[in-house]
Amino acid sequence: MKNKVVVLGSLNVDTTLHVANMPQPGETISAQSKTSSPGGKGANQAVAAARSNADTCFIGQVGDDQSGQMMIKALKDNGIDTAHINIVEDQGTGSAVILLDENGQNSIMVYGGANQSMGSAVIKQAEELIKSANFIVAQFETPQERTLEAFKIAKENGVVTVLNPAPAATIMPELLAVTDLVIPNETESATLTGIEVTDEASMDANAAKFQKMGVKNLIITVGDKGAYYSTEAAHGFVPAFKVDAVDTTAAGDTFIGALCSQLSGDLSNIAEALTYAQKASSITVQSMGALPSIPTTDQINATYKN
Template identity: 40%
Template sequence: MNTSDPVAGLDRRERGNIVVVGSANMDLVVHAARLPTSGETLLGGGFETCPGGKGANQAIAAARLGASVAMVGCVGDDAFGATLLNGLASDRIDTAHMQRLKAVPSGIAMITVAADGANTIVVAPGANVRLTPELVDAAADLIANAGMLVCQLEVPVDAVRRAVDVAVRHGTAVLLNPAPAQPLPDDLYAQVDFLIVNETEAQALTGIAVSDIAAAREAADALRRKGARTVIVTLGAGGVWYSGPEGESHMTAPRVDAVDTTGAGDTFAGGFAAARVRGAGLSDAIAFAQRAAALSVMKKGAQSSIPMRAEVDAHLPAA
């Protein structure tokens, strides 16, 4: 972790360059009037396949929201894999370090979306679990010369740790979205410049039920004590609580009519990263990310809903 502001000011690197180490999945989406209860068979409505995966979603969000982006990860040598790579390339994301593995299925996510926009997601990681520290090492120069490294936990933690180690050695800022949440060693927290968690992830990592702003503050403080430099707790329609060296505050969320919340958190993470590497201060970067996420929930799909930077600037005022 850097001891000074990890992205502000002049630097030898070209700012705007983001490397995402993470997952790419094909989302299999069923729409229903509501989410099923345990053991219930529920008749749904429309079905669609949509490119997704937290890594790919965040990469595409960062690219559409103003950054130059490269991605490191794995897909299968199947039709889903080809579609996923083509989707990344169509957003001008560098896929030179996306491995296409033979005889391995691409990752998939089974998603149910209710009429009110709520969703449930179950992921079969497929090729994503084949991302190794050695494959990350092959992209070390890319990470070393980036403005920010962005990681999640849908790929093996060993690969994430290797990427973070490379970033820290070379002064590259580290953003970690620990999703799906799992126990993490304190030495990894101590390498993270920006830790972005939602209520569920914050509770899983701290044991604190994040039901309001006070609880979000308590969880953020606990995560900072573990070593994370700046913690951002996203609260959906309840806004964002952040805490770090630049201060702490609650920021309200833009009011919109949600259609599908799938990918909103990824849009937030990618938008925040894109804003930070172009020099935005912490609160301005959060506000930009909130506006991007608000626009995304007004459309269906994880990636198809991610807005372009011009849309964010034009359609929603600052939070």
């Protein structure tokens, strides 16, 4: 049976400036080229889940503009239910400017726009949808207050709540109390716990700190090294698949969406689901752009036949 994954998150149009090297403070450089594509952490995670055959639905907000229509169409084209995307007239659709260097590394600047003006009514209108899900996933490109409202509904109805605390910010303690699984990268984890991630012992310490903060289950993504996991039943490290990265944009989002498409509600198959998610993200980084680079299950299976 397919997992039903509801993503509460951001919808951004990404503009990528391709540069030889990242600019230094005060330096003006020329971009080699410019590309635009649908993106936003929420959209990326939803598309990754949908392309891995999850029954995927989206809760979000866009402006009444061409960019908003572009984002809704991009999700619909991937078979995602967009009935709970709200359209507002007083805010523009979110956008992001990405600097991408020749080594595949990026720096990202995000304008929240309609994403950040989301009100409680959007969550109330999606209450029945949230109740019907297996997983609900959220990030920090929409207001934490909305995530808290959605996670409370989910927890009351046995839906697994997954928080990707990116970009890193101070987390509302009451939000952590209703989070089943938190998935930061190593930098975000260190920011939130105050414990630098350097080795497995420090990851264990991060897990212990998150448990004290109210979250029993943790995954820390560590770029091209792999992913650490700690649940009530087990902990360990799943290595990444070594590839030549072209563009790391959406790698983490692909990982999360693909993971939620495979994960069982009790997290008992977490190591297997993490391996699948690592395969998905390893393919994403080998192509340009956010949504265009996210693989399908067939592509993942064809690439990793053994």
